[in-house]
Amino acid sequence: MGSNVRGVNKVEQTQIPSFFWRYTLKFGRRIKTLAMLSPALLLEVGLFFIPLLMLIIISFTEKASFFFTPVYTWINYLDIFNFYGFDFQNTLTLVSAAAFVDLIFGYPFAYVMIRKIRRFADLFRSIMLIPLFGELYIAYGLWFVFLPGGPLSFIFDFLNIPISKALYSAPSAILGLAIYTFPFVVYNVGISLQEIEPSFEEAARCLGAGPLRTFFRITLPLSFPGMLSGWLMSFGWNLGAYAIPQIMGGVVTGQRIISVKVYSTGLVTMNFGLSAALGVVLVVISMIIFYISLKVTKGVLV
């Protein structure tokens, strides 16, 4: 430790790097970086990259032929195009409806939580962790709710709807999916609301706009990226949901879902090629969705 004066240190530092030393130091640092990152990289390559590659390769083989002598064809993708259109339509309808429900109820939730209240905010925040426990419990609990004689049956009696119609139907599945991804929408909208400078709204109010006009002309357009990324995130998460449509959705809505089809064609009827192809299509849709969502939020980290 020579001197503590800043300038002197700087001079010493600038004198060190001859070419040899500079590259040696840089190389040592690279090695260190690599050593720190290598366990994570090894894990991801071994258990994510290779399985995904196998999924893609197997999606081009016929039925279970990859186990014995692989026969490479396009037939799985043709089958998907010809016979699975309804399933894709069904899945995307359910999922996007759930995302819209999330947005309609989640936007006011985030707005109120950030702008209007001070007390008990932490309590409401911690309740947002509960849907994260898993879709299985949400599906099971909602199933009880919609069974005849459940806790909400008086509402159905009041509206004169037979509760048996509500049980295995698209709306109940949409409600379950909406509960499952509610926290993500609130989180995304809340972040974009927090980033709006309060002075913009104050300026609008000073210039004579009423509260409603301020909200629709200033706050809503400025929080649009958060809404879009929340919608996309909810959409992408629900694409892989399995238990909620399966348990809540009944015969048509519940069984003709891509995630259920991936399981049933793969492990029930042993048509691994078709199952892998369905999986690949789902992965591609999900990747596109999340790519747009990350572009909208401009990649907060790194």
Place this chain on the structure above:
Amino acid sequence: MNRKTSMLVTTSACYLYLIVCCAILLLPFMVTLVRSVSVAQPGGSVVFSLSSYNEIVGSFWPKINLSLSISLLTVAIDTSIGIPAAYALVRHDFRGKKALFSFLNGVWYVPGVCYAMALVLAYYFVYKFFLGFWGYVAAYSCGFLFLMLLTCMVAFRHFDPRYEEAARCLGAGRLRSFIRVTLPLIGPGVTAGILLTFVLSFNEFITALLLAGPTRLMTAPLRVYSDIRMYGVRETVAAEATVLQLISLIVVVLYLKFVGTRYLRGVILI
């Protein structure tokens, strides 16, 4: 006075809205809880009793034990892998950092069913030795690495490197300065990742459903799922689901009591 009244009305309307939304979020859990403690008597009346919990103790406890050990091992592996990786990603500059980060997070953006199907194919063909207990651990620690990485990176962002440099200048070695200075300062941030990884891997069921095929090694949530398909509304199944949710809830409540919500801000909460 009038203005004050309108303020009061607005605030109470806001609270009412929040409470209604939270009630809907809590509804599935509450209904399951109520179902598990209400047992129908032969006379047709429903009484409060804990007999369903008594019934499941023998058969369900080993599954919980298995699930707990899987998720704790997952947390241990993820912590030991995630902290150095996050350090390198935050502190070091190198080419292709962004691409590497997106690659490390790739699993998070793949739907659960597709990832599980890919893992099933890989386990059947390449990693045959993995089928079973360690297969679950490997799958979960790869799938939830993202959460640990994200929380660790947020923690390192908020941690001033000058403290570590000061410790090094004052004569502490690399290891010592890491254990005595860096770890206590980033520790609370890392706990958020530990909490999320534990809760999500403890309750994960779709990967387990696809992987459990030949080995028949059932984790607790998978057992709940198969019981739902077999017995449906029986109160013992509700008790199983409630027990799992209560374990997660207790972990979350303990965390919130001792650490608070502030380290979860960058990850999931506002």
